[in-house]
Amino acid sequence: MLRLQNSMTRTVETFEPKNGKTVKMFTCGPSIYQRPHIGNYRTFLWEDALQRYLEYLGYNVHRVINFTDVEDKSIEEAEKRGESVTDLTEAVARRFMEETGRLKIKLPEVIPRSSTSVEDAAAVIRTLLDKGVAYWHDGDVFFDPLKFPGFGRLYGLDMSRWPKEKRRFKRDTYPGQRWNLGDFILWHGYRKGESVYFDSEIGRGRPSWNIQDPAIISRQLGFSIDIFCGGIDNKVRHHDYNIAVMESASGEELARYWLHGEHVLVRGKKMSKSLNNVVYPEDLLGMGLSWEQIRFCLLQKPYRKRLNATRDYLLRLGARYDAFRERLSGLLGASRAQGSGDEALRGLAHELTAGFEAGMDDDLNTEAAFENVFETVSKLRDLAVVGRIGSKDWEDIEKRLRKIDRVFQVISYTNELSR
Numbered sequence: 001m002l003r004l005q006n007s008m009t010r011t012v013e014t015f016e017p018k019n020g021k022t023v024k025m026f027t028c029g030p031s032i033y034q035r036p037h038i039g040n041y042r043t044f045l046w047e048d049a050l051q052r053y054l055e056y057l058g059y060n061v062h063r064v065i066n067f068t069d070v071e072d073k074s075i076e077e078a079e080k081r082g083e084s085v086t087d088l089t090e091a092v093a094r095r096f097m098e099e100t101g102r103l104k105i106k107l108p109e110v111i112p113r114s115s116t117s118v119e120d121a122a123a124v125i126r127t128l129l130d131k132g133v134a135y136w137h138d139g140d141v142f143f144d145p146l147k148f149p150g151f152g153r154l155y156g157l158d159m160s161r162w163p164k165e166k167r168r169f170k171r172d173t174y175p176g177q178r179w180n181l182g183d184f185i186l187w188h189g190y191r192k193g194e195s196v197y198f199d200s201e202i203g204r205g206r207p208s209w210n211i212q213d214p215a216i217i218s219r220q221l222g223f224s225i226d227i228f229c230g231g232i233d234n235k236v237r238h239h240d241y242n243i244a245v246m247e248s249a250s251g252e253e254l255a256r257y258w259l260h261g262e263h264v265l266v267r268g269k270k271m272s273k274s275l276n277n278v279v280y281p282e283d284l285l286g287m288g289l290s291w292e293q294i295r296f297c298l299l300q301k302p303y304r305k306r307l308n309a310t311r312d313y314l315l316r317l318g319a320r321y322d323a324f325r326e327r328l329s330g331l332l333g334a335s336r337a338q339g340s341g342d343e344a345l346r347g348l349a350h351e352l353t354a355g356f357e358a359g360m361d362d363d364l365n366t367e368a369a370f371e372n373v374f375e376t377v378s379k380l381r382d383l384a385v386v387g388r389i390g391s392k393d394w395e396d397i398e399k400r401l402r403k404i405d406r407v408f409q410v411i412s413y414t415n416e417l418s419r
Contacts, residue, residue, distance in 0.1 A: 002057065004227075005304060005363045007235065007258040008154055012363060017226045018256065023059045024221045025051065026255075028213065028230035028238075029066040029111065032092040033074035038279045038298060038309065039264035039271055041103060043231045045295060046261050046303035046364060048105045050229070052407040053360050063108055064220045067093060070114040071209045072172040075196050085196055099281055102291040104409040112220060114212045115198075121207035121215035122200035125186050127249045129202075139189030141202070142168050143210070145182075148244040154258060155179075155235050172209035177236045184241055186211045210238075214245045223250035229259045261303040268308055279309060287311060293318040296410055302365050321410070324374050327381050328401075328411060334384035336394050345383060345393055351376045352400045360407070373404060 002015040017023045027047040030036050036044075047065075054061050068074075069089040078085045100107060125141055128134035133147040145151040152159060157179060167182025174180060190197045190204035197204050207215065217225065223246055230239065239258070246254040263270050266277040284294050297317040301307040355372025359365045380397065383389055389397070405411035 002361050003363055004257055007260050021059050023054055023061045024225035025061055025063045025227040026217050026225055027065045031068040032089040033077045035092050035095050042264050042298040043261045044105050045298050047229050056407050065111055066216050067111055067113040070206055103295050112216045117215045118198040118200055118207055120219045121211045122202045124214050124249050125202055133248045134186055140185055141187035142183040143186050148248050151244050152240050154240045184210050210241045213242050224252040225255050227257045228255035232260045232262050235260055262306045265306055265308045289318050293321050296321040299366050302367055327378050331377055331381040331384050336391050348379055349396050356404050
């Protein structure tokens with residue numbers, strides 16, 4: 001049984017979707033005013049592994065990921081560069097699609113954007129205005145968290161700190177991990193001279209970042225889903241804002257399971273431009289790692305643990321990947337005996353699946369899952385080179401390896417397995 005650590009309940013729970021074998025999953029996508037770094041890609045990779053493992057278990061996964069293309073940061077960055085928001089974000093989106101393809105990240109066929117979900121945002125805001133939890137102020141629309149019982153429960157916010165006086169925060173995002181103790185913006189009303197705006201049922205302006213995910217989720221998945229995923233930074237403000245908006249609008253629980261992945265550190269520190277330690281895929285390629293090894297390295301550490309991306313550590317993981325590929329090649333390249341092997345051999349074949357599932361069922365412990373497969377492949381290789389694996393056993397072993405690799409997307413890089 002798959003068990004996941006739920007950030008909301010702070011416990012490990014057996015996964016049970018609302019509707020049988022159908023899973024609705026939302027994964028926070030990139031803000032495409034700047035290109036993703038390896039920390040962003042680590043998040044997208046464990047979310048990819050989660051989707052693939054759910055499908056491995058027989059679930060039909062309806063996953064949505066989004067592009068944030070209209071926000072304060074994209075507008076400011078475009079103005080800084082002297083180009084349009086569209087030109088800026090399209091270039092980043094193209095690079096994202098290219099790099100996710102090389103990393104074998106499985107994405108939905110259509111990725112909705114902030115700019116294509118304005119009417120959906122306006123519709124949700126209209127509902128919130130009608131219910132009295134949102135209000136107009138100086139041409140903008142704000143959400144009053146004090147009108148939503150249980151605000152901040154995902155993070156565990158101490159509401160006794162809430163100020164007595166009315167405060168409003170009108171930027172899409174704020175730096176750092178602080179909580180903005182006040183009302184947050186949902187709609188930026190149009191000001192004369194602004195170049196980025198939309199006409200909607202609530203007037204001219206643009207949706208804030210805080211309403212964009214709810215707008216997209218409500219249109220694509222409905223108001224209640226099974227799994228909501230993102231990076232650990234989203235536990236401060238963003239996801240509690242999403243909960244307050246969605247549940248105020250619908251009266252339903254937004255998500256049953258909340259999953260948050262930890263940071264990639266560089267020399268023990270969080271990546272930031274100010275520290276000049278932001279790492280991109282080409283930096284790892286320059287170290288001699290391949291795209292296959294990059295996927296492996298970023299997936300190796302369990303998603304809820306920080307990954308300290310030192311050069312030595314990454315190269316050591318790359319060598320581990322190569323060692324596995326060597327053992328797999330030795331297994332698949334061995335001569336094949338006739339008939340079937342002994343009972344002990346069939347037990348090893350079963351261990352391939354059992355060890356993989358034991359790791360993945362333990363809150364996506366990709367490290368344990370891989371090490372279990374590595375150990376069993378090594379034992380099978382030793383038997384194969386002395387001719388102890390029969391033809392019928394080969395069929396079973398290859399079938400299990402192919403199924404496992406639909407999740408790992410690592411074995412297939414050897415071009416050894418038939419497809």
